[in-house]
Amino acid sequence: MKRLWTLMSMVLLMSLVLSACATPVAAPPAPAGETAGGEASASAGEVKDFTTWYQYDENNEDPASDERVGNQYLRDTIPAFNEAFAGKWNWVNQPKAWDRMAAELVAAVQAGGDVPDLFEMGSGQVTQFYRNGTMQDVKEWASAQPWFADLDPSAIAACTGPDGGLYCVPVAERPHLVYVWKDRFPEGFPTTPDEMLAEGERLKGEDLYAMTFFGSTDFDGEGATRGVWMTISSFGGTYDDGAGNMLLNTPENVAAVEFLRTMVQSGYVPEIAFAGGFQEENAFKDASAGAFPTGLFGYRYVNPLTAPNGNEYTKGNEEDMLDAITAGDVILSTFVAPEGQTPGCEVAVAGFGIPVGATNPEAAFDYINWIMSPEQNVTWVLTAGGGYPALLTTREMDAFQTPFYQQAGKVLSASACRPWAGSMERPQEAQPLIMDAVYKLIKEDPTADIATTLQAAQDEYNAGN
């Protein structure tokens, strides 16, 4: 009897522990409009915390921090928001590492842990969050807001999940283009692959490199979304078949990889391009590489700069690149493309998502409406977001008529930018597969058959469909 009692106590205790630790059944992503209207907002006089997860940290005042621009933005903006919503919301930001914040959020939502009211996200995460039931569908709420009709339709499409729900509110569009040291290409930046190879040979003779790019497999194949995708798409290639399958083994892709392989094996690309950790930027900063295909928002990170003519841009912030562009040392360009092809590039959207389980979604709605006001919108796009405003009227404002944005506008109108993942529903799995294959072909084994290697990566991904 005593043993039975002991056993029962143990079972009771274990079940208590288990139920305390158990993962709550994730609620299906409820349309956020219901939450907004259904629950009471902060009652009058009661200030509630509004929690955000940004990759920026307002308490990090290190001028050498990679995220100094965003850090400063938060330092300036948090007091302004708290003043605008005095008595209602108190903005509390929890800084997160950019390459781990998505995983932390998914785990927090699935475990029923603490999640923020608002999450800074990119459109590249929409499918991943949709599959994991992480974000609320804000379509009903967003489409009722006055600014919604002013959003670029392609930005809305980028935030739309496979079920038609809106899983992020777009604020900035981040296309990719090529930053070029003008003096490294006296005849102008090449427009065709053959011209690029010729320039590469010329620059090699001067102990310089034609270009640097994210050539490593670091960050789980992040490179597949950057220079490699720019090359593939400029050759008319693709990563998917439009029906959710990976499609790598195409003549266009093979030609693009062949071009990159020649660039690398001929010594037209510096070794640092393959070191990972965004170290490839160094070769552009000191002008040892003439060109650098990367995101438009890259201007915030690539500094300080030393131009080929000796001009130095040493503020150590986003102004360095903008100053170099204004001075004419750096120009923006499309990537090279074979005859008959339009230069391609990646385009992603930066904005906000509201996680499932957010405590104060009303605060997030207030914040998004605040950010969509003209003044705040400009500031966010120029600093925290980078890129172009998703709001079409904001694009007309003076802040976006600078030499930088004028050049970027011309370049992008001459490019055909599209999201690299296309119809693939597991982009995070596709990314390392693609980059591993491309890396092996262009760097590790220059004799490997390109079509066979691309086909193997394609088959491995499609086996999971």
Added chain:
Amino acid sequence: MLPFWLILPTVAVLFTIQVYPALYTVWLSLQTREPQGWRFVGMDNFRRLSGMGVFGESIGHTIVFLVGYVSLTLVIGFFIALLLNRKLRFSGLYVTLLFIPWIIADIIVGIVFRLLVMPDYGLLSGILQNPALFPPNGLSVLTAVPPASWVGNFPFPPAPAMVYLIMAASWRALPFITLLLLAAMQTVPTEVVESSRIDGANGWQIVRRIMIPLMLPTLVVAIFSLTLSGMNGVGMVFSLTGGGPGSSTEVLSYMLYTLGWRQLEFGRAAALALLIAAVNWILIFATLRVTRVEERNN
């Protein structure tokens, strides 16, 4: 009843932080995530894991890393322990200095070692990338491609980045292993060593015939402790090589990290975690068995 209540807190803590997560991992390894929630997929995660090209590569890299890391650390640790075992002046100071790497987080060690050899910009890159010293093109440790394999698909000889990773990991593990071996060395009776010396044994014979056999239980513990830490450590790979160049330093623990925390494939990550746990269990049982046999022999 008193014994029951006394052990209850410990059992509850163990259950919460060990048994429940373990059972949850088993459950997770049989699920996949869909927008509506979790779906049971049986052994599908294990099947898909074995179909991943990088899985086979990671097993090879893990074996190469473990063999290199354990043997290098043990050999160097043994010789440093031999030196410290002599009655040197300032030996306390040497032991204190020796301990510095052990108190630095492995992720920091990785960053520092990375900065040393960063291509074109690292502190040592001027020496390493000098073609005169390392013909024909110099040595870019972090980006040099692996040499052609001697053994089919098995990654041997390893890439320079793997050798460097082994060196960095050994550097950090050396203090602990050295002190462990030094402690064991100091238990070897000096009379035995002295009498063997009088009988004409040279230094190598003393080490091989007397010290190593008498230190065997400690050596076994050191080997398994190094193997376990090498098998499960991810910080150094994360900060030093990021699994690269290509996938040439992608070991199983790093693959587990990327599957779970980068790709958010929790089901497959759980399946891999179970496989790694199985290897760990085998190592633990082997350690226990060997040490028990030794105890019995003693």
